[in-house]
Amino acid sequence: MKPLGFLRATAIGLGALSLAASGPANAKVEGDTIILGSAISLTGKYSTNGIHAQNGYELAVKKINEMGGVKVGDKNYKLKVVYYDDESTPARGAQLAERLIKQDGVQYMLGPYSSGLTKAIAPVTEKYQIPMIEAEGASRSLFTQGYKYLFAVLSTSEQYLASSISLAAEIAEKNGKKPADVRIAMAFENDPFSLDVRAGVVDDASKYGMQIVVDDKLPRDLSDMSATLTKVKALKPDLLVVSGHSKGAATAARQIEEMRIATPMIAMTHCESAGIVDKFGAATNDILCPTQWAETLSYEDGYFGTAADYDELFKATFDGYKTVPYQAAQASAAVLVWKDAFERANSLDKDKVRDAIAATDMSTFYGQIRFSDQGNNIAKPMVLRQIQDGQYNVVAPSKWASHPVNYPRVAGQ
Amino acid sequence: MLDNLNLLVLAPLLNVQLLLDGLFIGAIFALAAYGLALVWGVMNVKNLAQGDFVIMGGYIAYSTGELGIHPIFALIFAPVIMFGFGWAIYRLVISRVVDRDLFTSLLATFGIAIVIQQGLNLIYGSDVVTAQSGFAIRSILGGLVTVSDIRVVSFVLCAVLALGVVTFMKKSRMGQAIRATAQDPRAARVMGINTDRVYAFTFSLNAAICGAAGVLITMIWVIQPFFGITHSIRSFVIVTAAGFGNLPGVIVAGLGLGVAEQYGGFVLGAEFQQVTVVGMLLLVLMWRQVQQSRVRQVVR
Numbered sequence: 214m215k216p217l218g219f220l221r222a223t224a225i226g227l228g229a230l231s232l233a234a235s236g237p238a239n240a241k242v243e244g245d246t247i248i249l250g251s252a253i254s255l256t257g258k259y260s261t262n263g264i265h266a267q268n269g270y271e272l273a274v275k276k277i278n279e280m281g282g283v284k285v286g287d288k289n290y291k292l293k294v295v296y297y298d299d300e301s302t303p304a305r306g307a308q309l310a311e312r313l314i315k316q317d318g319v320q321y322m323l324g325p326y327s328s329g330l331t332k333a334i335a336p337v338t339e340k341y342q343i344p345m346i347e348a349e350g351a352s353r354s355l356f357t358q359g360y361k362y363l364f365a366v367l368s369t370s371e372q373y374l375a376s377s378i379s380l381a382a383e384i385a386e387k388n389g390k391k392p393a394d395v396r397i398a399m400a401f402e403n404d405p406f407s408l409d410v411r412a413g414v415v416d417d418a419s420k421y422g423m424q425i426v427v428d429d430k431l432p433r434d435l436s437d438m439s440a441t442l443t444k445v446k447a448l449k450p451d452l453l454v455v456s457g458h459s460k461g462a463a464t465a466a467r468q469i470e471e472m473r474i475a476t477p478m479i480a481m482t483h484c485e486s487a488g489i490v491d492k493f494g495a496a497t498n499d500i501l502c503p504t505q506w507a508e509t510l511s512y513e514d515g516y517f518g519t520a521a522d523y524d525e526l527f528k529a530t531f532d533g534y535k536t537v538p539y540q541a542a543q544a545s546a547a548v549l550v551w552k553d554a555f556e557r558a559n560s561l562d563k564d565k566v567r568d569a570i571a572a573t574d575m576s577t578f579y580g581q582i583r584f585s586d587q588g589n590n591i592a593k594p595m596v597l598r599q600i601q602d603g604q605y606n607v608v609a610p611s612k613w614a615s616h617p618v619n620y621p622r623v624a625g626q
Numbered sequence: 627m628l629d630n631l632n633l634l635v636l637a638p639l640l641n642v643q644l645l646l647d648g649l650f651i652g653a654i655f656a657l658a659a660y661g662l663a664l665v666w667g668v669m670n671v672k673n674l675a676q677g678d679f680v681i682m683g684g685y686i687a688y689s690t691g692e693l694g695i696h697p698i699f700a701l702i703f704a705p706v707i708m709f710g711f712g713w714a715i716y717r718l719v720i721s722r723v724v725d726r727d728l729f730t731s732l733l734a735t736f737g738i739a740i741v742i743q744q745g746l747n748l749i750y751g752s753d754v755v756t757a758q759s760g761f762a763i764r765s766i767l768g769g770l771v772t773v774s775d776i777r778v779v780s781f782v783l784c785a786v787l788a789l790g791v792v793t794f795m796k797k798s799r800m801g802q803a804i805r806a807t808a809q810d811p812r813a814a815r816v817m818g819i820n821t822d823r824v825y826a827f828t829f830s831l832n833a834a835i836c837g838a839a840g841v842l843i844t845m846i847w848v849i850q851p852f853f854g855i856t857h858s859i860r861s862f863v864i865v866t867a868a869g870f871g872n873l874p875g876v877i878v879a880g881l882g883l884g885v886a887e888q889y890g891g892f893v894l895g896a897e898f899q900q901v902t903v904v905g906m907l908l909l910v911l912m913w914r915q916v917q918q919s920r921v922r923q924v925v926r
Contacts (some may be wrong), residue, residue, distance in 0.1 A: 258752045403897055430897035434856050436754075436847040439647050440891030440899060444630065446770065447637050460754040463848045467756060471763055472772045492756055 250319030257301025269544025371413030477621030652884020677857030683840020712833025
C-alpha cells in the first residue's frame, strides 16, 4: 500500500471507530439495562487474573439477569458490563476509567484487577464522584486516602497473614506456653502488597509480645532465599511467615524442602497461584496459606446458594477451570453488592446508590459484606488453609474450620 | 547486620552451608560467563541477552519435565535447541551488527533480550516455574548443613561441560579457527578462515552453553521470564573481573561471586543479595580502570 493510501485508510478507519465509540453521552441506563463499566487486564502480566475477574463479573450478571434483574421502582432492569482492556498498565487504566465515565457516561464502576490498577483508577472515579465497587485491590493504602466512592468486598492485605499469628498464639497457649514466647522469622518482598502483609504481622506479633528473630526483605526478582533460610535454620523460630507473590511461595517451598527447615509452623501467601502442591508434592504438607475465599466455606446467599454451589456453577459455565480462583468469586460478589444497593436505594441516582452501598450489610456466598467508613470490607475474615495430603483444608479461624490444624509440621522433621 | 555476623561466629557450621551453596551455584554462573567471554572476546559483541538465553534453557528444562521426561535430559535438548536458536539470531540480527560499534551491538542484544522475555511471557505466563530433579537431599555435619544431590550433580556437569568446551577450543579445527579469529580476524580471513561462519558458530556455541546453564539453574532455583537480567549482570561481573582470555579467572570469579552472593544475602538480608553482585561490578570496574593495561586479550 502506498503511504498516502495507507494514511487515508487509517483516517477512514479512525473515523469509523470514533463513530462507533461515540454512543449516547449519558449511557448509565440504556432502555431497561443498567450499564456498569470496568477497565480490566485482559492482556499483559495480570491477564490471567484479569480474565478470572471478568468471568466472575459475567457470571454474576448472568445470574442476576436470569433471576429477573434489578428492581428499581416498578421497573426491572438488566445489568450489563462494558469492559476495556487496560493492558495491565496503571496509566492506561486511568485513561480508560476517564473514557468510561466521560465518553460512555458510565456512572457505576466495577474495579480493575490488582491494587496497582485500583490505585490508578480510584482518583478518577473519586474526581467524578462515581461509585466504584472493586474486588481485586487489597492494598491497605487504598483505604487511607479518604476516598468516598471506593468500596472493596475483599479483605485488605494486612489481614493476609495476621491470622497465622493468632493461630500461633492459640497453639502456644494450648501447649502450656505463653504467646510471648513465640519466636517469629519473617521474609517479605519489598513491594507495597507484601509490606502491607508484613505490617499486619508485625502489629499482631507486638500485640502478643512475640519476638521477631529474622526480618528479611526479599528482592523483586527473587530466585534464591537459602541465605535467609540458613538463618532460620540456626535460630529455630516457632513460626516462619513468607510473602513474595508466587515467586516467593515457589522459592520458599522448594528451599524449605531442600534445606530441611524444621520450623513447626510455616505460613505463606500465594501458595495456590504458585502451584506449590503440584510442584513440590508432599514436602508442602502442613504449610498454611491464607485465602480470601474457599469453596468449602459455609457461606450462603439467595443468588448462588452456597460457596460450593457457586464453585459448581462457575466450573459448568466456564471451560478450563479445575478449581475456582477466589479472584472470580470476589468479582461476582461485587456485582451482587451493586444489585443490592440499587434495590435498597430504589433509585438510579448515583449519590443515593453510593449511600446505599455504604450502608451495605449482606451475606453472600463469598462471605459477609459490610463496609467501614474507609470503604474496605470489615465483616469477612481471611481464612487460613493448611495443605493436608495435598488438599487445602480450612483450619482457622475456628468458626469456619473444617479440619483441625496439624501442629507441628511433619514434613521437614 | 551485626547480629548476623555474630551468628556466623557462634555457629561456624553456617559458613559451610553458605560456602557450599555459593560454590555450587557459582559453577553455573561461571559456565554462562564463559559463554559471554567467548562471544565478547571473539566477536567483540557484548551480549545483553546472555541471561535470557539462560532462562530460555531453563524453560526448555521445565517443558521437558512437563512432558514427563526427567529434566536432566534437557541437558541434551537444550544446548541443541539453543544452538539452533543462536544460529538463527546470528543470521537474523548479530551478523548485521558484528562489525559495527559497541553501541549498536548493545542495542541489538538488548532488543533481543526484550523479545525473548516477552515471548516467554506469552508462551508460559509470568508465574515462576521450576524443574524437579527429585534427587535426594543429604544432611551432613549433624543436620545443620544440607546438600541436595542435584547441586553436586550440576557442579560435576558444569566441570565436564567446561572441560568439553576447552578441549574443543584447543583440539578441533573449528576451535582453532575461533581462536585465530579472536586474535586477528583479518589475518584469519587471509589464511582462508571463513570468519562469518566462525562468528555464527561462536554465537551459537554461547547460546548452547547458556542453555545448559539454564537447565541446571532451573533444577536448583526458580525461573520466570523476566529473571534473565540478573543472570546477564552476573556474567558481566564475572567476565569483567576475569578478562575474556582467562578461563581459570572466569572459574574463580564465578565461584567467588556465588559465595559472595550467599554471604551478602546472609549478612545484609536477601534483599541485598543481588546488590552484592552489582556492587561488585562497580568495584571491579573501578579496579579495572586503575590497572588498565594495554595488553591485548585473547581467547585461549
